[in-house]
Amino acid sequence: MDTLKERIYKDGIIIGDNILKVDSFINHQIDTKLVDDLGKYFATKFKGVNKVLTIETSGIAFAIGVANHFDFCPLVFAKKSGSATLDTSNVYQTSVASFTKKVVNNVYVDKRFISKGDKILIIDDFLAEGNALLGLIDICKQAEAEVVGCGIIIEKGFQAGRKKVESLGIRVESAAIVDHFENGKVILK
Amino acid sequence: MDTLKERIYKDGIIIGDNILKVDSFINHQIDTKLVDDLGKYFATKFKGVNKVLTIETSGIAFAIGVANHFDFCPLVFAKKSGSATLDTSNVYQTSVASFTKKVVNNVYVDKRFISKGDKILIIDDFLAEGNALLGLIDICKQAEAEVVGCGIIIEKGFQAGRKKVESLGIRVESAAIVDHFENGKVILK
Numbered sequence: 001m002d003t004l005k006e007r008i009y010k011d012g013i014i015i016g017d018n019i020l021k022v023d024s025f026i027n028h029q030i031d032t033k034l035v036d037d038l039g040k041y042f043a044t045k046f047k048g049v050n051k052v053l054t055i056e057t058s059g060i061a062f063a064i065g066v067a068n069h070f071d072f073c074p075l076v077f078a079k080k081s082g083s084a085t086l087d088t089s090n091v092y093q094t095s096v097a098s099f100t101k102k103v104v105n106n107v108y109v110d111k112r113f114i115s116k117g118d119k120i121l122i123i124d125d126f127l128a129e130g131n132a133l134l135g136l137i138d139i140c141k142q143a144e145a146e147v148v149g150c151g152i153i154i155e156k157g158f159q160a161g162r163k164k165v166e167s168l169g170i171r172v173e174s175a176a177i178v179d180h181f182e183n184g185k186v187i188l189k
Numbered sequence: 190m191d192t193l194k195e196r197i198y199k200d201g202i203i204i205g206d207n208i209l210k211v212d213s214f215i216n217h218q219i220d221t222k223l224v225d226d227l228g229k230y231f232a233t234k235f236k237g238v239n240k241v242l243t244i245e246t247s248g249i250a251f252a253i254g255v256a257n258h259f260d261f262c263p264l265v266f267a268k269k270s271g272s273a274t275l276d277t278s279n280v281y282q283t284s285v286a287s288f289t290k291k292v293v294n295n296v297y298v299d300k301r302f303i304s305k306g307d308k309i310l311i312i313d314d315f316l317a318e319g320n321a322l323l324g325l326i327d328i329c330k331q332a333e334a335e336v337v338g339c340g341i342i343i344e345k346g347f348q349a350g351r352k353k354v355e356s357l358g359i360r361v362e363s364a365a366i367v368d369h370f371e372n373g374k375v376i377l378k
Contacts, residue, residue, distance in 0.1 A: 028268065029302040032253060033261035056246045061264070064221060064253045072222035075250070079217065113218040 001041050001175035003034065005188050008154070008176055014184050018156070026125055026153065027058035038175055039065030042123070042151040045173045049073060049121040049148050053114070053140070055096070055107060055132050056080055062153055063123040070121070076113045078136060080105040092142040096135035109139050118145035127152040127174060130161030137168060149173060157189055190230050190364035192223065194377050197343070197365055203373050207345070215314055215342065216247035227364055228254030231312070231340040234362045238262060238310040238337050242303070242329070244285070244296060244321050245269055251342055252312040259310070265302045267325060269294040281331045285324035298328050307334035316341040316363060319350030326357060338362060346378055 013021040025031040039062075049070045054063035055078040067075040080096075091108040098105065114120065122136045133150050140147045147170050155162060155174035162172050177189040202210040214220040228251075238259045243252035244267040256264040269285075280297040287294065303309065311325045322339050329336050336359050344351060344363035351361050366378040 023299065024301065028265065028299055030253070030256075030264045030266070031261075032256040032264055035253060036257065036261065057249065057266075060246065060249045061253050064219070064224060064250050067219075067221040068225065072220075072225065075219045075221055076217065077219070077246075110212065110217055112213065 001038065003037055004153070004176045007031070007034065008186060008188060012186050014181055014186060018181060020154065020156075020178060020186055022154065030061050032061075035061055035065035036068070038062055038153060039067075039069040041175060042066045042121070042173065043069035045151065046121050046149050046171075048119050050119045051076060051114070051121075051145075052123055053078070053109075053120050053136055054123045055136060059124045059132075062125055066121065066123050066151060074113075076109060078107045078109050078139065080107055092139040094135040094138040094142075097129075097131045107135050107139070109143075111143070114140060114143040114145050116144040118143070119148050120145050121148050122150045123152075124150070125153045127155040127161040127165075127172070128159045130159075130164040133161065133165050133172075137165070137170060151175075154178065190227065192226055193342070193365045196220070196223065197375060197377060201375050203370055203375060207370060209343065209345075209367060209375055211343065219250050221250075224250055224254035225257070227251055227342060228256075228258040230364060231255045231310070231362065232258035234340065235310050235338050235360075237308050239308045240265060240303070240310075240334075241312055242267070242298075242309050242325055243312045244325060248313045248321075251314055255310065255312050255340060263302075265298060267296045267298050267328065269296055281328040283324040283327045283331075286318075286320045296324050296328070298332075300332070303329060303332040303334050305333040307332070308337050309334050310337050311339045312341075313339070314342045316344040316350040316354075316361070317348045319348075319353040322350065322354050322361075326354070326359060340364075343367065 052067040052075045096107045149171040152174040155177045157177040179187045179189045241252050241256040241264045285296045338360040341363040344366045346366040368376045368378045
């Protein structure tokens with residue numbers, strides 16, 4: 001998706017060897033026009049979606065943009081830890097390791113919000129090792145919901161995430177794919 | 190805002206004495222049409238906004254809806270704890286006590302994303318004691334940015350939040366205000 005790729009080249013910052021910092025337009029300050037454009041983009045890539053699923057936190061903005069372009073379908077976001085209003089006796093639960101935060105989170109979705117027969121599009125901002133997607137797919141499997149596919153804003157093409165998800169027979173579409181890093185710069189596919 | 194009020198009466202659930210659970214349309218599953226309608230609503234209430242500010246997590250979806258209706262202006266969300274990509278040497282920082290989670294979080298906004306001269310609309314899903322708003326207002330003050338006002342999805346009218354914010358000379362608009370709870374039911378103003 002050209003707009004996104006140009007933006008990554010212009011405003012992406014590389015930290016260390018393999019962390020791409022996109023906090024000026026993706027995950028701290030958010031370019032809401034880009035969110036809307038990405039929503040339109042994913043709506044051309046997938047059909048028959050009746051619900052969007054993501055995981056807190058930084059997937060939520062983009063998942064809203066996508067759901068808006070599937071006729072304002074509901075968005076469900078998986079929660080990373082128990083809150084005062086989450087009844088954990090009635091949830092689908094899985095665990096997800098975070099690549100950047102180096103922690104494992106228990107992740108929940110209330111059983112009322114994903115059902116057998118739902119056609120789910122999973123949206124996330126980053127795909128690296130695929131842990132978040134595999135967790136969300138596991139939740140859909142527990143609910144006997146169909147995963148139509150996964151839409152990713154930025155994929156790290158040199159990590160194993162896509163391979164793991166595709167090996168389950170699930171389609172992955174990424175708006176931008178990082179091929180590699182070179183001399184402190186990001187090179188996209 | 191009538192659509193929201195009807196929805197709270199229909200789908201809101203009361204837990205304990207004073208927690209209104211709206212997880213089927215606000216903060217776990219999200220009604221994205223309602224998000225868009227609320228965005229339109231707040232765009233009629235405030236003028237001259239060039240940036241929307243919220244705090245993770247459940248404010249983000251509604252803040253996107255609002256920013257969309259201010260000509261897709263940027264959205265900044267304050268982060269609750271340090272992440273691998275947040276450089277805490279260059280942030281505005283404040284602390285926010287959570288009413289429902291009973292914890293105090295350090296909250297950060299990177300200094301690159303709020304500046305002197307910005308006209309900020311603060312959006313949050315709930316207003317109770319006002320701690321989140323006061324924290325976000327404090328961050329804007331540190332940045333010498335102007336707070337145009339605060340837009341709230343659901344205000345608990347019997348708690349002190351509005352009074353504290355208005356005492357700073359800042360306008361608060363809420364789409365729905367809980368007057369009180371009565372026999373396990375919510376009564377809106």
